[in-house]
Amino acid sequence: MVSSFLPFPLTSGGHIRLYNLIKNLSEKHDITxxxxxxxxxxxxxxxxxxxxxxxxxxxARKKQWSAPNILKTGFSTDPFLLVGHKSEEMxxxxxxxxxxxxxxxxHVETFYVLQNIPKTSLPKVLVEHNIEYLVYKKYSDLASPLxxxxxxxxxxxxxxxxxxxxxxxxxxxxxxxxxKKIMKRPDVVVVPNGVDVKKFLFRSFEKIGDEKRVLFIGDxxxxxxxxxxxxxxxxxxxxxxxxxxxxxxxxxxxLWVVGKNIPENLKSYESDSIMFEKNxxxxxxxxxxxxxxxxxxxxxAGGTSYKVLEAFATGVGVVTTNxxxxxxxxxxxxxxxxxxxxINLANCVVNLLLDSSLYxxxxxNSRKFVEENYDWEEIAAKLEKVYMSAL
Numbered sequence: 001m002v003s004s005f006l007p008f009p010l011t012s013g014g015h016i017r018l019y020n021l022i023k024n025l026s027e028k029h030d031i032t033x034x035x036x037x038x039x040x041x042x043x044x045x046x047x048x049x050x051x052x053x054x055x056x057x058x059x060a061r062k063k064q065w066s067a068p069n070i071l072k073t074g075f076s077t078d079p080f081l082l083v084g085h086k087s088e089e090m091x092x093x094x095x096x097x098x099x100x101x102x103x104x105x106x107h108v109e110t111f112y113v114l115q116n117i118p119k120t121s122l123p124k125v126l127v128e129h130n131i132e133y134l135v136y137k138k139y140s141d142l143a144s145p146l147x148x149x150x151x152x153x154x155x156x157x158x159x160x161x162x163x164x165x166x167x168x169x170x171x172x173x174x175x176x177x178x179x180k181k182i183m184k185r186p187d188v189v190v191v192p193n194g195v196d197v198k199k200f201l202f203r204s205f206e207k208i209g210d211e212k213r214v215l216f217i218g219d220x221x222x223x224x225x226x227x228x229x230x231x232x233x234x235x236x237x238x239x240x241x242x243x244x245x246x247x248x249x250x251x252x253x254x255l256w257v258v259g260k261n262i263p264e265n266l267k268s269y270e271s272d273s274i275m276f277e278k279n280x281x282x283x284x285x286x287x288x289x290x291x292x293x294x295x296x297x298x299x300x301a302g303g304t305s306y307k308v309l310e311a312f313a314t315g316v317g318v319v320t321t322n323x324x325x326x327x328x329x330x331x332x333x334x335x336x337x338x339x340x341x342x343i344n345l346a347n348c349v350v351n352l353l354l355d356s357s358l359y360x361x362x363x364x365n366s367r368k369f370v371e372e373n374y375d376w377e378e379i380a381a382k383l384e385k386v387y388m389s390a391l
Contacts, residue, residue, distance in 0.1 A: 001119065002094065003035040003109040004085055006058060008045045010284075011260075012219060013306045015060060016107060017175075017193050020237075022135055022354045023052050024380030031052040032101070034094055036061040036087070044118050057097065059089045060220055079157035081112050081132065090116040098122070101340050105390055111165035123390040126169035127191070131182050133159035138300055139223060169284070171384070173389045176327025192327075193306060194374040200285045200313035202367045206294060212353060213256040213275075214240075217284075217289035217307055220261040224300040228258065231271045231297050231342070239346035241273060244353075251353060255295075293317035297345050298324040308336070309374050312366035317359050319348040329373065334367040 007018035022031055033049060037058040047249035049056045053360050063069075064084040073080045085133075095118040105123045107158035108114050114126060133155055140151035166183055172190050174180040181190045216232055237255050244251065258277040270276050288294075294311040298321055299313075308325060311318050317322075317337045327338055334340040352359050 001110070002030055002031050002090075002113055003033065003106040004058075004113045005061075006035050006037045006041050006045060008041075008048045009380075013193065014109075016306055017129070018194060019049075019052075020194065020376040021383060022049070024376055025384065026052045028186065028384070032057065032097060032103070034090060034097070036085070036090070036339065037197060049120060057093050059093065062087070062101055066083060073154065075133075077160075077163060077259065079154045081136070081158055082115060082161055082231055085112045085115070087116050104311075105170075105387060107387075108169070111162050114165050114168070122348065123170040123175065124163060124221040125171040125386060125390055126264055128166075128175040128183075129175055129181060131162070131179055133162055134182070139204060143224070171386050176383065178327045189207065189382070190385050191285075192374060193309065193314045193371055193387065194376040194379040196304070197313055197375050200310050202363075203289050203315045205315075205356065205363070210340050211252045211254070212292040213290060215256050215258065215287065215294050215351060216296065217258045217287060217294070220259055220263060220266075224298055225259065226263060226266075227300055228297050229262075229266055232295060233266060233274070235342035235351070236295070236345050237274065239342055240349050243346060243350045247292065247350075253353070256291065277388055288314040288316050291316050292350065293319060295345075295349060296320040297325045307369060311368045312374075315363040315367055315372055317352045317362055318366070319345060319352060321345075330366070330369060335369050338364070370380075 001023070002016060005014060005021070007015040007346055010016050012018055022033065031053045031126060033053045034057045037046070038061045045055060045283050046058070062084065068078065072083045076083060078086070090113070094116065098118070098120060102265055103122060105125060106120070107125045108117065108129065109127050110129060111126060111132065114124070117124065132229060136158055138156045140148060143151055166185055172183060172185055172188050174183060174188050175191065175193055177190055180190050209313040216229055218228070220226050220229070232255070242251070253273060257275065264275060267276055288310055294307060294316050296305065296307055296318065298305065305324055306322060308318055308328065312335065320336060320338055321340055325338065328351065330336050330376045337352060339345045339348050
C-alpha cells in the first residue's frame with residue numbers, strides 16, 4: 001500500500017479512512033505500507049501503524065511550497081501537485097521491497113503518488129479520495145485575477161495526468177457515486193468513507209442535558225470549512241437567534257466551533273452565544289456526545305463528509321446543504337434536514353432544537369442508516385472484493 005501520508009494520528013478524513021481500512025484488512029492480509037512522513041509525526045505515531053501492518057517504510061515529506069518546485073512546475077508538463085510528490089527515494093524503496101518480498105498487488109492512495117511506482121507486472125488498484133483537478137479548480141476560481149491564468153494552466157495539467165492515471169490502473173476506486181460518474185470508466189467501484197460504529201456509540205435522547213450545543217467541527221486549513229463557518233457566523237446564526245427570540249423561546253444555547261487553524265478574523269465573532277474551542281484535546285466521539293446538533297452548511301465539497309457520518313453514528317441531529325450529504329444516500333426529513341440558503345438553514349436548526357419527536361426520529365434513522373451502509377468492516381470487505389477481482 002503506497003500513500004502520500006502516514007495515517008496517524010487521525011487528524012483528517014484521509015487519515016481516518018486509510019487507518020480504518022488497514023486495521024480491518026490486516027485481519028486477513030499482510031500489508032506493507034510505504035508512505036511520506038511529515039516532520040510533526042513521531043515514532044509513537046509510526047508504532048501505531050506497525051501494530052496493524054506487517055511493515056511500515058517511510059520517506060520524509062518534502063516541502064511542497066519551495067522555489068525549486070515552483071520553477072520545475074513552470075518548465076514541466078507535470079503539475080505542481082505531482083512535482084511536490086515525486087520521490088526517487090520512495091520509488092527505490094518500493095523497487096527494493098518488490099525484489100525482497102512476494103506481493104499480490106499494489107494499492108495506491110491518490111493518483112499523484114502513482115508516479116513513484118516502478119515498472120512491475122503486479123496489478124495496481126488506484127483509490128481516489130477526490131477528483132483533484134476539480135478541487136484545484138475551485139481554489140483557482142477564488143484566486144486573484146493576476147494569478148488565475150497560471151493556476152488554470154496547472155489545473156489543466158492536473159486533469160491530463162489524473163485522467164491518464166485512471167486509464168493506467170488495473171482497478172479504479174472512487175469514494176462516492178459523484179466521483180464515479182466523473183471518471184467515465186465503466187468498471188469504477190465505489191468504496192465509500194465510513195465510521196467506526198463501535199467507537200462512535202449512539203447517545204440516547206434521554207442522556208442529553210439542558211445545554212444545547214450546535215457544533216461546527218473541521219480543520220480550517222481547508223477552504224470548504226472556512227467558507228462554511230463564515231456562512232454560519234455572518235448569515236445563519238444571527239437568523240437562528242432572531243427566530244428563537246421572535247418565538248419567545250429561551251434556550252441554554254451555544255454555537256460551538258471546534259477545530260485546528262481557526263482564522264483570527266472569524267474568532268472575532270466570539271460572544272455569549274458563540275464559543276471557540278481553542279485548546280481542544282477531547283476525542284472526536286466525546287465532542288459529538290456533548291453536542292445537540294451538527295450544523296454543516298457546506299458550499300464547497302468533495303468526497304463524503306466524515307463529520308456527518310460521525311454525527312449520524314452518535315445520535316446527533318444534522319442540518320446541512322445538499323453538498324454536505326452528496327453521495328451519501330441520506331434523505332432529507334428521514335435522516336437529516338437540508339436547505340440551501342441561510343433562512344431555511346436557520347429554520348431547520350430551530351425546528352430540530354424545538355421539536356423533540358422530529359429529533360428522535362432523525363437520529364434513530366441515521367444511526368441505523370450508518371450501521372447498514374457505512375460500517376468500516378463492511379467497507380473493507382468491499383475493497384477486498386476489488387483486490388480479488390484484480391488478481
